[in-house]
Amino acid sequence: xxxxxxxxxxxxxxxVFITVLVxxxxxxxxxxxxxxxxxxxxxxxxxxxxxxxxWYQEFFADPRWMAAFWTSAKIAVLVMIFTTALALxxxxxxxxxxxxxREILRAAFLTPMxxxxxxxxxxxxxxxxxxxxxxxMTGFVVAHMVxxxxxxxxxxxxxxxxxxxxxxxxxxxxxxSPWEARLRIxxxxxxxxxxxxxxxxxxxxxxxxxxxxFMASPSLQTMPVRIWSxxxxxxSPVIAAASSxxxxxxxxxxxxxxxxxxxxx
Amino acid sequence: xxxxxxxxxRRQGIGLAIPAMLVLAVFFVMPVVSLLxxxxxxxxxxxxxxxxxxxxxxxxxxxxxxxMVASVVTVITIILGYPVAWMLSVLPGRWAAVVFAVILLSMxxxxxxxxxxxxxxxxxxxxxxRSLMALGIIDTPLPLINNxxxxxxxxxxIMLPFFILPLQATFRTIDPSTLQAASLxxxxxxxxxxxxxxxxxxxxxxxxxxxxxxxSLGYFVTPALxxxxxxxxxxxxxxxxxxxLLNWGLGGAAAFVLLVMTLALYAMQVxxxxxxxxxxx
Numbered sequence: 001x002x003x004x005x006x007x008x009x010x011x012x013x014x015x016v017f018i019t020v021l022v023x024x025x026x027x028x029x030x031x032x033x034x035x036x037x038x039x040x041x042x043x044x045x046x047x048x049x050x051x052x053x054x055w056y057q058e059f060f061a062d063p064r065w066m067a068a069f070w071t072s073a074k075i076a077v078l079v080m081i082f083t084t085a086l087a088l089x090x091x092x093x094x095x096x097x098x099x100x101x102r103e104i105l106r107a108a109f110l111t112p113m114x115x116x117x118x119x120x121x122x123x124x125x126x127x128x129x130x131x132x133x134x135x136x137m138t139g140f141v142v143a144h145m146v147x148x149x150x151x152x153x154x155x156x157x158x159x160x161x162x163x164x165x166x167x168x169x170x171x172x173x174x175x176x177s178p179w180e181a182r183l184r185i186x187x188x189x190x191x192x193x194x195x196x197x198x199x200x201x202x203x204x205x206x207x208x209x210x211x212x213x214f215m216a217s218p219s220l221q222t223m224p225v226r227i228w229s230x231x232x233x234x235x236s237p238v239i240a241a242a243s244s245x246x247x248x249x250x251x252x253x254x255x256x257x258x259x260x261x262x263x264x265x
Numbered sequence: 266x267x268x269x270x271x272x273x274x275r276r277q278g279i280g281l282a283i284p285a286m287l288v289l290a291v292f293f294v295m296p297v298v299s300l301l302x303x304x305x306x307x308x309x310x311x312x313x314x315x316x317x318x319x320x321x322x323x324x325x326x327x328x329x330x331x332x333m334v335a336s337v338v339t340v341i342t343i344i345l346g347y348p349v350a351w352m353l354s355v356l357p358g359r360w361a362a363v364v365f366a367v368i369l370l371s372m373x374x375x376x377x378x379x380x381x382x383x384x385x386x387x388x389x390x391x392x393x394x395r396s397l398m399a400l401g402i403i404d405t406p407l408p409l410i411n412n413x414x415x416x417x418x419x420x421x422x423i424m425l426p427f428f429i430l431p432l433q434a435t436f437r438t439i440d441p442s443t444l445q446a447a448s449l450x451x452x453x454x455x456x457x458x459x460x461x462x463x464x465x466x467x468x469x470x471x472x473x474x475x476x477x478x479x480x481s482l483g484y485f486v487t488p489a490l491x492x493x494x495x496x497x498x499x500x501x502x503x504x505x506x507x508x509x510l511l512n513w514g515l516g517g518a519a520a521f522v523l524l525v526m527t528l529a530l531y532a533m534q535v536x537x538x539x540x541x542x543x544x545x546x
Contacts, residue, residue: 004355014348119483127295133447136385146292246378
């Protein structure tokens with residue numbers, strides 16, 4: 001009947017039709033950008049009259065784009081390391097702790113995820129103006145950590161909750177110190193949660209626009225800030241090249257995550 | 266377990282949460298609270314900033330735009346997303362995996378890259394207008410960008426995955442045999458849909474719709490790039506009040522309004538549907 005694909009009758013084709021349309025709607029802009037980045041038309045004519053690598057050459061030859069690229073990469077790696085470490089110890093507290101108000105604390109840790117980013121951005125901007133962290137690497141990393149923390153806590157605490165603590169206890173009974181047991185038994189067992197947390201926190205920082213627009217200074221810009229300010233001037237195909245590179249990175253990370261999950265099963 | 270040990274564990278548990286608590290207290294709670302305080306203390310103590318927000322027609326228009334766009338986006342997302350979520354739960358494995366991959370890829374593609382794609386696609390010399398003109402459907406390019414139509418298209422595009430993925434999880438919890446039962450009892454397709462499938466999936470629809478609405482209210486990037494200067498939405502207004510006009514009092518007040526709306530809707534979400542991300546099964 002309605003939940004059996006082979007027995008839906010005519011309805012099946014209506015639903016398949018809508019699903020195909022929505023899937024095309026979702027995927028075509030991504031394909032479109034990649035096609036334009038290789039297209040030879042300055043004015044973004046589609047389909048492109050010819051193919052070229054010119055926009056990538058311009059991207060890699062422009063010191064401002066390159067500086068933005070490395071700034072983004074540095075910030076994202078730092079955010080990934082600090083956020084995952086912080087989320088790991090916090091998850092131990094949230095999953096293993098037996099203190100009063102644990103559930104309230106968990107909800108509190110997840111609030112940066114629900115608040116509109118623009119509110120956080122404006123608030124941090126005001127605060128950083130006062131203490132002189134605006135336009136600094138530290139400011140960027142701290143601000144992105146606040147945003148990324150919930151997304152790292154969720155997978156790690158889920159993995160930790162699914163891990164049978166008696167394995168760790170067994171190691172301690174067999175003579176391991178508590179920290180040794182955590183390091184050598186628990187951490188490897190929750191590595192998928194840790195990996196997910198690393199991917200999420202990296203991508204959140206790498207893709208983040210709004211806070212970055214406020215934190216950026218002329219000498220310290222991330223890729224999204226650079227794309228944002230170029231977009232406000234014109235729709236140059238170099239932006240398509242830059243966007244395609246961002247998409248490529250996402251693809252690589254997603255495939256890597258999928259492969260690791262497959263290997264784990 | 267001895268009492269001393271229990272106490273020790275309790276202390277240990279809280280200790281590990283302290284670094285994150287400090288980070289969030291200093292870099293999240295304090296800045297947000299002090300921003301909200303500025304809304305009632307600048308330029309002087311009182312509620313005049315909130316009065317200005319309500320009384321000025323420019324700001325009223327921004328609130329109206331924001332609500333309108335968020336509502337329309339939510340409705341369209343539900344209409345387009347519902348069949349896809351439904352299909353995802355019944356499609357043969359291979360095809361379901363393809364649709365899944367498409368949704369995830371779109372969702373994880375950089376937001377600016379996707380918005381850039383729509384800026385190019387929707388412009389008057391863009392592919393959509395050119396094709397429609399080539400087909401003879403229209404004579405002059407449709408105004409698809411720098412207005413609320415563009416914002417709506419771009420936002421629906423961004424929001425669809427956030428609606429489809431949780432709803433799809435709801436569909437998976439529905440036992441197909443309930444529908445078999447309906448059919449055995451003589452229900453036709455329409456009746457089975459309206460009286461069994463729709464009610465069973467309604468929580469997912471409402472919860473997903475609420476998420477989309479809340480996210481749309483505070484969205485910044487897509488409205489700012491696709492909406493043009495005369496169709497501002499709330500998030501962009503807050504940014505502008507603070508960054509270009511340096512009006513921290515008014516900016517703080519607008520931020521507070523957005524914050525209260527978001528938290529109220531989120532509380533509703535938690536109250537009726539449970540916290541998002543924790544699938545009820």
